[in-house]
Amino acid sequence: MESVANAMEEVIDQESRVSVPPVPGARGRVSVALRDLAARAGDKAVLGVPLMSGGKPVGALVLERSDGPAFDADTVLLCEMLGELLGPALERVLHTERWFAGRLVDKLAEWRYELLGPRRPALKLSAILVLLAALFLAFAEGEFRVSAKTVVEGAVQRAVVAPFEGYLADALVRAGDRVTPGQLIARLDDRDLLLERVKWSSEREQAERKYREALAKRDRAASRILAAQLSQSEAQLALTDEKLARTRLVAPFDGIVVSGDLSQLLGAPLEQGKLLFELAPLDAYRVILKVDERDIGYVSAGQPGELALTGLSGQTLPFTVKTITSVSTPQEGRNFFRVEAALEQAPQTLRPGMEGIGKIAAGERRLVWIWTRNFVDWARISFWTWLP
Numbered sequence: 001m002e003s004v005a006n007a008m009e010e011v012i013d014q015e016s017r018v019s020v021p022p023v024p025g026a027r028g029r030v031s032v033a034l035r036d037l038a039a040r041a042g043d044k045a046v047l048g049v050p051l052m053s054g055g056k057p058v059g060a061l062v063l064e065r066s067d068g069p070a071f072d073a074d075t076v077l078l079c080e081m082l083g084e085l086l087g088p089a090l091e092r093v094l095h096t097e098r099w100f101a102g103r104l105v106d107k108l109a110e111w112r113y114e115l116l117g118p119r120r121p122a123l124k125l126s127a128i129l130v131l132l133a134a135l136f137l138a139f140a141e142g143e144f145r146v147s148a149k150t151v152v153e154g155a156v157q158r159a160v161v162a163p164f165e166g167y168l169a170d171a172l173v174r175a176g177d178r179v180t181p182g183q184l185i186a187r188l189d190d191r192d193l194l195l196e197r198v199k200w201s202s203e204r205e206q207a208e209r210k211y212r213e214a215l216a217k218r219d220r221a222a223s224r225i226l227a228a229q230l231s232q233s234e235a236q237l238a239l240t241d242e243k244l245a246r247t248r249l250v251a252p253f254d255g256i257v258v259s260g261d262l263s264q265l266l267g268a269p270l271e272q273g274k275l276l277f278e279l280a281p282l283d284a285y286r287v288i289l290k291v292d293e294r295d296i297g298y299v300s301a302g303q304p305g306e307l308a309l310t311g312l313s314g315q316t317l318p319f320t321v322k323t324i325t326s327v328s329t330p331q332e333g334r335n336f337f338r339v340e341a342a343l344e345q346a347p348q349t350l351r352p353g354m355e356g357i358g359k360i361a362a363g364e365r366r367l368v369w370i371w372t373r374n375f376v377d378w379a380r381i382s383f384w385t386w387l388p
Contacts, residue, residue: 003040006033008060011048015057017080018048021070037064045070049079053087058094061086137368144365146298148289148339150307150358152350154280157258160185162270163246166192171262179251179279186262186276188247197240204233255281258352280352285343287319289358290336293328294377298362299339300324307343309356318344321360 010033011018018029020038038046043064051059061083065071071079167189179185207230214223260277270276287307291299299321307317319341328335341358343350 003033003037004062007037007046007048007062010034011050011060011062012057015050015052017050017076017083019071019076020046023071023073023076034062037062042066044068047071047076047079049076049083051083051087051090053091058087058091137371138366140367141364142367142370144298144362144370145305145359146291146295146362147357147359148291148295148336150287150289150309150356152309152352152354153286153288154255154258154282154352155284155286156281157352158252158255158279159275160249160260160277160279162188162272162274162276163249164243164272166247166270168262168265168268168270169247171266173257173277174261174263175257175259177257178255178282179257180254181251183251184248185251185257186249188249188270189267190244190247193240193244193247197237197244200233200237200240204230204237207233249276251279253279253281254283255279256352282351285346285350285352286322287341287343287358289339289341289360290329290331291339291360293335293337294374296324296337296339299360303360303362305341305358305360307356307358309350309354311351311354312347312349312356315347317347317350319358320344 010030014029016029018031018034020031020034022029022031034046034048037043041064043066045065045068047063049061049063050057051061061079063071063079168186169189170187171185172187173179173183173185207226211223211226211230214226256279258278258280260275262276301321301323303321305319305321307319308315309317321339321341323340325338325340328337330336339360
């Protein structure tokens with residue numbers, strides 16, 4: 001068997017058929033191993049034919065004749081044709097039976113041959129371009145920006161609440177309306193208070209009359225008691241007047257109604273302290289960014305950024321980070337930190353409640369890191385989770 005294997009290797013190395021004795025008129029080939037096989041086996045003729053697939057040998061076919069004539073040209077041609085047919089079939093069988101690692105090595109070798117061989121210039125050019133792009137991404141740097149959902153709020157938001165228990169009589173504004181200082185925005189039912197005022201006004205008059213009578217009679221004990229009752233009536237009357245004044249809810253400054261629509265609640269009872277409206281001024285704003293917990297470590301006070309609002313498409317507004325809260329808020333299965341920023345300049349069309357996307361400049365980083373950091377962080381956490 002060793003002689004047969006040596007003969008096959010000799011044929012494969014030369015990538016051509018080798019015969020002993022040689023075919024008349026054929027080109028001479030090295031036939032040391034084939035002659036050794038013939039001598040050991042007592043053969044009169046030996047023929048070795050390579051099994052070719054894709055222009056390269058994948059095996060060899062060795063034929064022996066112990067008697068009879070040597071292999072003629074027709075027989076050699078027939079065997080060569082047989083080798084051309086058996087080569088691809090043998091390669092498929094070998095490829096299927098190999099392990100994945102072996103098939104991968106073969107594929108890499110094939111790619112290497114295509115890249116470094118004399119053919120496929122388009123593939124070589126593409127490989128060079130991909131290599132240059134990879135080198136550029138590996139060493140080129142760009143500005144790293146942290147993106148976050150953003151909402152614009154008034155720098156100061158004033159809450160308008162129910163001053164006491166009562167009933168809603170009228171609502172004159174709703175969310176989105178502009179208001180001016182002193183403008184009436186809502187009114188509470190004052191009928192009970194008017195009756196109460198009449199009551200205390202009457203009691204005050206009675207106490208005042210009795211007090212004067214006691215003074216006229218020089219009854220000091222009665223006058224002191226009536227003086228206290230008179231003071232109580234005046235205090236209750238003043239309190240009722242104050243409540244009557246507070247039934248009219250007015251805007252404290254020039255601004256816009258951020259939230260609140262009571263047009264469907266006329267006549268409804270109101271509890272003391274119930275939020276009715278939220279007002280925000282139109283001359284001062286703040287930007288609220290919801291930064292993902294994975295990116296909060298790259299954000300610090302003083303960093304610049306840009307804001308693109310849905311309602312102001314095509315326009316970006318510069319801002320500066322002011323404060324970062326230390327408590328996260330869960331939302332949509334993730335945790336976000338509240339970051340406040342100040343606009344450098346607010347356009348006239350800006351309104352509280354507008355939403356968009358803000359990007360905070362966090363310094364220069366390599367492009368490949370910027371584009372792959374989320375995947376790398378996910379892979380790192382997943383790998384750590386799977387570890388025992």
